[in-house]
Amino acid sequence: MATVALGTGALGLGAGAIAPVAQANATVVAQAAPAEVQRVLSELETAASDRNLDAVMAFYSESFSSDTGFDYGQLRQTLETLWQQYPDITYDIELLSWQANGPDRYSLETRTTVTGTQTRPDRTLTLTADITSRQQLEAGQITSQEVLSETSRLVTGTNPPTLQVQLPTTLTPGQTYSFDTIVVEPLEGRSLMGVAVEEGVTATDFFEPRPVVFDLLSSGGLYKVGTAPAEPDSRWVSTVVIREDGMVVETRRVRVE
The missing domain is CATH 3.10.450.50 (Nuclear Transport Factor 2; Chain: A,)
Known part of the structure; x- marks a missing residue:
């Protein structure tokens, strides 16, 4: 990690x-x-x-x-x-x-x-x-x-991974949901590291740094299960995937209503 x-x-x-x-x-x-x-x-x-x-x-x-x-x-x-x-x-x-x-x-x-x-x-x-x-x-x-709705993507490197992200755009309070990120290219022996992050959508900590722990991915993607907040809200849900030739950060806004 x-x-x-x-x-x-x-x-x-x-x-x-x-x-x-x-x-x-x-x-x-x-x-x-x-x-x-x-x-x-x-x-x-x-x-x-x-x-x-x-x-x-x-x-x-x-x-x-x-x-x-x-x-x-x-x-x-x-x-x-x-x-x-x-x-x-x-x-x-x-x-x-x-x-x-x-x-x-x-x-x-x-x-x-x-x-x-x-x-x-x-x-x-x-x-x-x-x-x-x-x-x-x-x-x-x-x-x-x-x-x-909001989707943003940040990439760097000579050949950043291509991602397919599956995530609902709206949830009901307390709903359980799956968040799947698939790297399209075959691994071909290369290592992947990644993490899924959920954050509140607020003005207070818009640029506030946060420590993130990356895990070594044994398969070609990230597969997470989350639970929506108990009250109506908006959340930023991000996936970060790193390979030796590039990195991708994809963020989507999920509305809880």
């Missing part, structure tokens, strides 16, 4: 910190949306990809709230830290659906894809994330956000 410290920035990348979903008619939906909605999402996407923090935060109400506990100040701090770690990060926002709730008030559902790289002295980390979320937009500002 091996022990390392990984932060939530690796395990629960939380790229949904800014995720302002995809279907065949997404383009039609966007074209039919009010001009104000199209403007906000277009300018937000540009500002985020430019890492212009002041411009991004101008699209959020100072009373902003989210299902993960982020308020306006925590969102700003988290984005600043994330962009320092991934200085070339880019965002693509698709509008999936919208509904008018009154003058200058809309409910939106979007899909945001995120890509970026982080260069360290000993390795380069590549981040990809896919987030579906629901926002409330009032007078051109996002007042609240709920993440509906």
Whole structure:
């Protein structure tokens, strides 16, 4: 076994910190949306990809709230830290659906894809994330956000393992569930190490490092059984697999409702 410290920035990348979903008619939906909605999402996407923090935060109400506990100040701090770690990060926002709730008030559902790289002295980390979320937009500002689904993947190495992950997206309180990760490539005598980690989705410890113990995997994957919390919640469930030629960290959000 091996022990390392990984932060939530690796395990629960939380790229949904800014995720302002995809279907065949997404383009039609966007074209039919009010001009104000199209403007906000277009300018937000540009500002985020430019890492212009002041411009991004101008699209959020100072009373902003989210299902993960982020308020306006925590969102700003988290984005600043994330962009320092991934200085070339880019965002693509698709509008999936919208509904008018009154003058200058809309409910939106979007899909945001995120890509970026982080260069360290000993390795380069590549981040990809896919987030579906629901926002409330009032007078051109996002007042609240709920993440509906989230998958992020962090890879490094010359030939990182290819994973197939089987995990429910929603659970009922107290439900028992299986979490299976299969490495697609044959082992061919190579060693695998891995671990499965479950964490709360909170703003408080977003980048807090945690010690992780890796086990030597005797088969081509990880097979775990977990139990959902007794109360409604959201959890980050991550699988980490290491091979001599690369590492993959795949994180998915599970909603308990």
